[in-house]
Amino acid sequence: MEMKDVILEYVIEEYLEDEDEVLTFDSPLISGGIVDSFSMVSLKRFLENKYKISIPDDKATPEAFDTVDKIVTLVNEYIK
Amino acid sequence: MAYSDKVRNTYEGTLQGIKDKGVFKQxxxxxxxxxxxxxxxxxxxxxxxxxxxxxxNNYLGLSSHPDVVQAAHEGLDARGYGMSSVRFICGTQDIHRELENRVTEFLGTEDTILFPSCMDANAGVFEAILTDEDVMISDRLVHASIIDGMRLCAAMHDTFKHSNMKHLEKKLQLHADKRLKVVITDGVFSMDGDTAKLDEMVALCDKYDAMLFVDESHSSGFIGKTGRGTHEKCGVFGKIDIITTTFGKALGGASGGCVSGRKELVEMCRQKARPYLFSNTIAPVVVAGVNKVLDILTKSTxxxxxxxxxxxxxxxxxxxxxxxxxxxxxxxxxxxxxxxxxxxxxxxxxxxxxxxxxxxxxxxxxxxxxxxxxxxxxxxxxxxxxxxxxxxxxxxxxxxxxxxxxxxxxxxxxx
CATH class of the missing domain: 3.90.1150.10 (Aspartate Aminotransferase, domain 1)
Known part of the structure; x- marks a missing residue:
């Protein structure tokens, strides 16, 4: 499975209460109210564990986490 | 004067925006x-x-109960109107400690510390007992005051889906490497009126070596067969590590709150919780009223x-x-x-x-x-x-x- 599919699947399972809700790679997660700032923590930890990376706190901004596409870009910066 | 037209217009614009959204409170x-x-x-x-x-929130109808009003009058006469001090300088009377001991017994904990409100208790408790080596894992529908308290604390914070025990367990596994873990929930959720699954949460906390925090503001005095709270209803009385609750709802409805729980945690609050250290003691008249409320509730259900x-x-x-x-x-x-x-x-x-x-x-x-x-x-x-x-x-x-x-x-x- 491609990275963006893995992350999208995680986001759906982790954050959506309503199984009928549709999320895409460019759905706004933070600014759209799907992921609140507290809940970003688990997403960051998931990415770090899954891809064996460390994302500095100052790079894990709401903007950088706002869509699955943006998250993929961020993760790729830290994968060696 | 620095309050120029520009400053005033800024606020007027913001307030108008609140009105335009239809959420202006009156x-x-x-x-x-x-x-x-x-x-x-x-x-x-x-x-x-x-x-x-x-x-x-006057669940027990005690806000204007004649016995509570009478006790408050007597407290006013016997201990005065105010203390003009925080607790640890010269703001602790015998009746403050009496109330702490009685709340401890009522809630089935080890010790209790009073706060000016439960908002203050929730704002102060996490910072007092946790550091950046720890994690707080909260239900996604906890009260706003808990969210504020978590924001003031250096520990990592994460959430689990409302009352979803499978999700909570995943989070406990995810954060297994943390020094201390605290699972955080309301006992009764204030907007939906549903009850936390405290029996399952106690079991999960035991399994993963996590502390359990419960805000009992919408439970204390009337949930459970003798009104001790959600932990009584769920059969886990005596097993909650940290309870916060208010005296501003069922327990007389005036003001004040507390942190009640493991004695070391309560002592940490007494040493470090900023709303306790830097705000006034609860007025004697309120303390006397709450003591009477506990009289009433322990005598009869x-x-x-x-x-x-x-x-x-x-x-x-x-x-x-x-x-x-x-x-x-x-x-x-x-x-x-x-x-x-x-x-x-x-x-x-x-x-x-x-x-x-x-x-x-x-x-x-x-x-x-x-x-x-x-x-x-x-x-x-x-x-x-x-x-x-x-x-x-x-x-x-x-x-x-x-x-x-x-x-x-x-x-x-x-x-």
Whole structure:
């Protein structure tokens, strides 16, 4: 499975209460109210564990986490 | 003077924005004591109207109970009006420590520390007991004061889906490497009136070596067979590590709150919790009143038993009329209307019928989940509830929603 599919699947399972809700790679997660700032923590930890990376706190901004596409870009910066 | 027209215009613009969104809050002046029957001036300047109050946190009807008022008078006479000090300088009287000991016994914990409010207790407790090596894992629907408290704390914070124990377990596994873990929940959730699964949470916390924190503000005094709270109802009395609760709801309704729990955690609060260290002690008159409330509640379960019966009567009556309710068995009974404007119109019409109940909508509750939150009290008699049911029927008929499902109401009024 491609990275963006893995992350999208995680986001759906982790954050959506309503199984009928549709999320895409460019759905706004933070600014759209799907992921609140507290809940970003688990997403960051998931990415770090899954891809064996460390994302500095100052790079894990709401903007950088706002869509699955943006998250993929961020993760790729830290994968060696 | 630095308050220029530019500054004033900035705030006026912001306030106008709040009004434009329809979420501007206005106070309603009550010209009587807090009780089932109150006298209200609304809108401001309008003639005072006698109404039945079904939106107070006065669950046990003790806010104006003559024995509590009398005890407060005696406390005022015996210990004065104020202490003019924080607790640790010269603000601790014998009655403050007496109340702490009595709350400890009532809640089944090891020790208790008083705070000016439960908001302050929640704001101060996490920072006092956790560091950046630790993690807080909270239910996604916990009260705003807990969220503020977590924001003030250096520990990592994460959330689990509301009352979803599988999700909580995943989070406990995810954060297994942390030095200390605290699972955080409300006992009874204030907007939906549902109850936390404390028995399952205690088991998970045992399994993963996590502490359990429960805010019992909407539970203390009436949930459980002797009113000790959600932990009594769930069969885990004595097993909660940290309880916060308020004296501003069922326990007399004046003000004040506390952290009650493991003695080391309480001592950490006494040493480090900033709202305890830097704000005034609870006024003696309030302490005397709460001590009397605990007298009343430990002698008899009559009031919480009456509340339970009133709640059953109220829920059954609303369901028979055809309203959609949030499921549950607590005195918080949300009547679901889903549409924000409908909730405001409905509340206004209820008021015209002599019933005081408030409509809640986003952002206080999720978008599309607007409701009238009703709260039942032991201070209500059946005639109050019958009158309120008649008003709900009349207003429900007006809007044609009786007997409709959630989907049908949404189709009729939109979200």
């Amino acid at each position: 106070e309603r002046y009550i010209h009587s004591s807090q009780a089932a029957d109150i006298e209200v001036e609304y809108p401001t300047g309008a003639p005072i109207q006698k109404v039945i109050n079904i939106c107070a 009559e009031r919480r038993d009456k509340l339970e019966k009133n709640t059953e009567f109220w829920r059954k009556g609303l369901l028979e009329l055809g309203f959609v309710l949030q499921p549950g068995d607590t005195p918080i009974v949300p009547v679901m209307l889903f549409n924000a404007k409908l909730s405001q119109d409905f509340s206004k019409d209820l008021y015209d019928e002599g019933i005081y109940a408030i409509g809640f909508f986003f952002p206080v509750v999720p978008n599309g989940a607007a409701r009238i939150r009703t709260q039942i009290s032991a201070g209500h008699d059946i005639h109050h509830l019958e009158k309120a049911l008649a008003a709900f029927k009349k207003v429900g008929d007006k809007y044609g929603i009786l007997g409709l499902t959630k989907q049908e109401i949404i189709e009729k009024y939109g979200l």
